[in-house]
Amino acid sequence: MQNVKLNNGIEMPILGYGVYMVDPSITERCVLDALSVGYRSLDTAQYYENEAMVGAAVRASGIPRDEIFITSKLCQTRPSYAQAKENVKGSLRRMKLDYLDLMLIHWPMGNDSDIWLAFEDLVKEGYLRSIGVSNFYPETYEALVKNASVIPAVNQIETHVFYQQRPMVELMARYGTAVESWGPLAEGLNGIFSHPALMEVGNAHGKTAAQVALRFLIQQGIIVIPKSVHKERMIQNMDVFDFELSEDEMAAVRRLDTGHNLEGWPADALRYNP
């Protein structure tokens, strides 16, 4: 597994397993499958209501805790500093973990500077190893870092072959914040798995369209967390480190960018408007 070195020196696997929309009743089984085939990074969130099952799977796997990178995300509108701290401790209690490798603000919550201060202090107190944001676009991102002592390690944003977000990727590079893709397989939409351009590139390497889509992101240093409830797809999605897209192939995939996300809302639609 290839790692990305975050701006605090901590190494994060460039490919992990996401559990959005994985039903709580099957989450423990799915995470155990993912760990058994080699995933060592897990992405959950309070919003997904399956944090407890992710924690249970980690314990049931028998894999040492320090070999698994675990991310969750805070979801609470306008918490105070104290409430934000308590909120994160709630995730730890549900997951029965002593610490998280990465905690994100799931989307701008309205008083992000207070949440961020709480996150910074939770790092000092040993509850969090790294802290970051998700769905923060230029305005909310820059408002946050203006008052921050710690620059976000990660910004998890929607990005995939159909929505490549090049200006955001460049902005994050300027700040030293790693880009993590949510929906790296475009959530299965837009006919991605049988897209002719992706299949043509894939055929040249004996790979699927899904593998080309993931490789395209990884090759730019973007962290990916594809989700599947099927073990054979989990294996397929991990099998992207033994081939490389040429410059021409990267250019062919770059041409698939539509410039807008799949739901049709603009990039800053998640900006909090009190």
Ligand SMILES: NC(=O)c1ccc[n+]([C@@H]2O[C@H](COP(=O)([O-])OP(=O)(O)OC[C@H]3O[C@@H](n4cnc5c(N)ncnc54)[C@H](OP(=O)(O)O)[C@@H]3O)[C@@H](O)[C@H]2O)c1
């Ligand atoms: N921060 C945020 O706001 C945010 C928002 C959305 C997602 N996320 C995170 O990002 C993760 C990934 O995004 P996502 O789950 O929305 O979408 P995704 O990973 O882009 O796509 C998942 C879809 O693709 C299918 N699939 C996966 N691998 C496949 C393959 N090799 N061949 C064919 N079909 C395949 C899955 O179906 P099956 O499960 O049936 O295989 C599922 O329908 C989430 O799980 C979550 O952790 C974060």
